[in-house]
Amino acid sequence: xxxxxxxxxxxxxxxxxxxxxxxxxxxxxxxxxxxxxxxxxxxxxxxxxxxxxxxxxxxxxxxxxxxxxxxxxxxxxxxxxxxxxxxxxxxxxxxxxxxxxxxxxxxxxxxxxxxxxxxxxxxxxxxxxxxxxxxxxxxxxxxxxxxxxxxxxxxxxxxxxxxxxxxxxxxxxxxxxxxxxxxxxxxxxxxxxxxxxxxxxxxxxxxxxxxxxxxxxxxxxxxxxxxxxxxxxxxxxxxxxxxxxxxxxxxxxxxxxxxxxxxxxxxxxxxxxxxxxxxxxxxxxxxxxxxxxxxxxxxxxxxxxxxxxxxxxxxxxxxxxxxxxxxxxxxxxxxxxxxxxxxxxxxxxxxxxxxxxxxxxxxxxxxxxxxxxxxxxxxxxxxxxxxxxxxxxxxxxxxxxxxxxxxxxxxxxxxxxxxxxxxxxxxxxxxxxxxxxxxxxxxxxxxxxxxxxxxxxxxxxxxxxxxxxxxxxxxxxxxxxxxxxxxxxxxxxxxxxxxxxxxxxxxxxxxxxxxxx
Ligand SMILES: *[C@@H]1O[C@H](CO)[C@@H](O)[C@H](O)[C@H]1NC(C)=O
Ligand SMILES: *[C@@H]1O[C@H](CO)[C@@H](O)[C@H](O)[C@H]1NC(C)=O
Ligand SMILES: *[C@@H]1O[C@H](CO)[C@@H](O)[C@H](O)[C@H]1NC(C)=O
Ligand SMILES: *[C@@H]1O[C@H](CO)[C@@H](O)[C@H](O)[C@H]1NC(C)=O
Numbered sequence: 001x002x003x004x005x006x007x008x009x010x011x012x013x014x015x016x017x018x019x020x021x022x023x024x025x026x027x028x029x030x031x032x033x034x035x036x037x038x039x040x041x042x043x044x045x046x047x048x049x050x051x052x053x054x055x056x057x058x059x060x061x062x063x064x065x066x067x068x069x070x071x072x073x074x075x076x077x078x079x080x081x082x083x084x085x086x087x088x089x090x091x092x093x094x095x096x097x098x099x100x101x102x103x104x105x106x107x108x109x110x111x112x113x114x115x116x117x118x119x120x121x122x123x124x125x126x127x128x129x130x131x132x133x134x135x136x137x138x139x140x141x142x143x144x145x146x147x148x149x150x151x152x153x154x155x156x157x158x159x160x161x162x163x164x165x166x167x168x169x170x171x172x173x174x175x176x177x178x179x180x181x182x183x184x185x186x187x188x189x190x191x192x193x194x195x196x197x198x199x200x201x202x203x204x205x206x207x208x209x210x211x212x213x214x215x216x217x218x219x220x221x222x223x224x225x226x227x228x229x230x231x232x233x234x235x236x237x238x239x240x241x242x243x244x245x246x247x248x249x250x251x252x253x254x255x256x257x258x259x260x261x262x263x264x265x266x267x268x269x270x271x272x273x274x275x276x277x278x279x280x281x282x283x284x285x286x287x288x289x290x291x292x293x294x295x296x297x298x299x300x301x302x303x304x305x306x307x308x309x310x311x312x313x314x315x316x317x318x319x320x321x322x323x324x325x326x327x328x329x330x331x332x333x334x335x336x337x338x339x340x341x342x343x344x345x346x347x348x349x350x351x352x353x354x355x356x357x358x359x360x361x362x363x364x365x366x367x368x369x370x371x372x373x374x375x376x377x378x379x380x381x382x383x384x385x386x387x388x389x390x391x392x393x394x395x396x397x398x399x400x401x402x403x404x405x406x407x408x409x410x411x412x413x414x415x416x417x418x419x420x421x422x423x424x425x426x427x428x429x430x431x432x433x434x435x436x437x438x439x440x441x442x443x444x445x446x447x448x449x450x451x452x453x454x455x456x457x458x459x460x461x462x463x464x465x466x467x468x469x470x471x472x473x474x475x476x477x478x479x480x481x482x483x484x485x486x487x488x489x490x491x492x493x494x495x496x497x498x499x500x501x502x503x504x505x506x507x508x509x510x511x512x513x514x515x516x517x
Contacts, residue, residue, distance in 0.1 A: 073123040088184050088186070090163055121149055126147055158197065214401065230426055239413065240255070253414060255285065260336065322367075404417050417443055
C-alpha cells in the first residue's frame with residue numbers, strides 16, 4: 001500500500017515538536033486518574049495537528065486485520081489485531097504461559113507471535129501489578145499487569161500508553177482495542193490509545209476511519225484523525241451511535257440496522273422482514289470480528305434464501321455452497337443503517353477457508369463444495385451465557401470490507417459509505433477539534449476501475465466535488481473464484497472443530513467481558 005506518502009512530511013514536522021509533546025505528557029500523566037473524555041483546555045493552541053495512516057494486514061485465518069506497531073525504547077515490533085469492539089491495547093509477554101507451553105499451544109490452537117520484553121525497554125513503567133484481566137468466553141483469560149510504554153503506530157509515537165501486559169493468554173497475538181475507554185476491562189478507566197492520540201496533540205479529534213478493502217487485497221488502512229475521500233463512493237452518511245441506556249456511557253459502536261434485502265442478478269429482490277419498528281435492532285460495527293452475526297429470526301430468512309446448512313450437532317456454524325463464489329456474481333445483500341445503504345456482494349459472504357476440514361463436516365450437507373458462510377446467528381452467544389439477549393447484530397469483517405467507516409468517539413457518530421475498493425489515491429480531510437460533528441463530505445463518483453496499471457494516482461479527487469479529469473467509471477466486479485481463494489488460508493490448527501472455531505475467531509466486548517468465539 002502506498003498510502004500516507006503525503007502524510008510522512010507532516011510526521012517529520014511533528015517530530016520537531018517533541019519538546020511540546022513531552023511537556024503535554026506531564027499534563028497527561030495527571031489525567032490517568034481522571035475521567036476519560038474530559039476536555040483538555042491545556043493543549044497549546046498552536047500545536048501542529050495531523051492525521052496518521054497505519055496499514056492493516058488482511059489475515060482471515062488469523063482472525064482479522066493486523067497492525068504492526070512498536071512498543072518500548074528501542075521499539076519492539078509486535079503485530080496486534082485491530083479491534084473496534086474492545087478498548088484495551090495489550091501485548092503478549094515474552095514469558096507468557098502460552099509461549100512456553102506446548103500443551104497450552106495444543107489446547108488453544110495458537111502459538112505466540114511477536115512478544116514484548118519490558119526488561120529491554122528503557123521507557124517501560126509498571127502501572128498496576130496483576131491489574132490486567134480480560135475474561136474469555138471459553139473461561140480462558142488474558143491476564144497480567146497494566147504497564148505503560150511508548151507506542152509507535154503509523155509513524156508517530158504515543159508516549160507512555162497504558163497497555164495490558166499478558167503473562168497468561170490463550171491468544172498468541174495482542175489486541176489493539178480502539179473503542180470507548182468506558183469499555184475498558186480495567187476497574188479504573190484510563191485514557192486509551194484514542195484518548196492519548198488527542199491529549200498528546202497528535203490528532204485533533206477522537207476519530208478514525210477504517211478501510212479494510214477488498215477481501216482479495218492483502219491490506220486495508222486505519223486513518224487516525226481524518227477521512228480519506230478517495231476511499232469511498234458518494235456522500236458519507238452520518239448516523240448516531242446508540243447508547244445502551246440513557247444513563248450509561250457510550251461503550252460500543254452500535255448503530256441501528258433498519259433493514260436488509262437481497263437483490264439477485266435476475267432483478268428479483270428478497271426483503272428481509274425486520275423486527276417490529278418499535279424495537280430498534282442495534283448493530284455493533286466490530287473490526288475484531290471476522291464474520292457477521294444476526295439474530296436468529298433474521299439470519300434464518302437469509303439462510304433459507306441461500307440454501308445454507310447449519311451444523312447444529314457439533315460446531316453450530318452455518319455453511320454455504322461455494323458455488324456462490326462463481327454464480328450469482330451480481331447478487332448483493334444490502335444493509336440499511338440509518339440513511340446509509342451498504343451493498344455487500346453475496347460472494348463476499350462465502351469464505352472458502354475450510355480446506356482439509358471439509359471432509360470432517362457432517363455428511364448430510366446438501367452441497368459438495370462447502371464454504372463457511374459470512375453470516376451466523378447470535379444464538380450461540382446467548383446459549384454460551386456470554387450475553388442475555390441475542391437481539392443484536394454484530395457486523396464484522398464480512399460486512400465491513402464493503403464499507404468505509406468513520407468512527408467518531410467525540411461526537412458519538414458513525415460516518416459510513418460504500419467502500420471504493422483498491423483505491424490507490426488519497427485525499428485526506430482532517431477532522432478538527434472545533435467541528436460540531438463529522439463534516440459533510442463526498443467520496444468519488446463510482447467504484448475505481450479495476451486496473452492493474454496504477455497510472456491514475458494523479459487524480460486528486462478533491463472532496464465534495466465530482467472527480468476531475470480521471471473520473472472513475474463504474475465497473476462490474478469480475479474477479480475469478482481463483483483470485484478469491486488466493487486471499488484466504490485454511491484454518492491453521494491441526495485437528496477438528498477447534499480449527500473451525502479458531503477460523504471464525506472474533507473479539508468483542510459484550511457487557512464487561514471480552515469474548516472470543
Ligand atoms: C496469518 O495468520 C496466521 C495465524 O496467525 C499466520 O500463521 C500466518 O503467517 C499469517 N499470514 C500472513 C500472510 O500474515
Ligand atoms: C431470481 O434468482 C433467484 C436466485 O437464483 C431465484 O430464487 C428467483 O426465483 C429468481 N427470480 C426470477 C423471477 O426468476
Ligand atoms: C422490497 O422493498 C422495496 C423497497 O421498499 C420494494 O420496492 C420492493 O418491491 C420490495 N420487494 C419485495 C419482493 O417485496
Ligand atoms: C482488488 O484487487 C484484487 C487484487 O489485489 C482483485 O482480486 C480484486 O478483484 C480487486 N477488486 C476490485 C473491486 O476491483
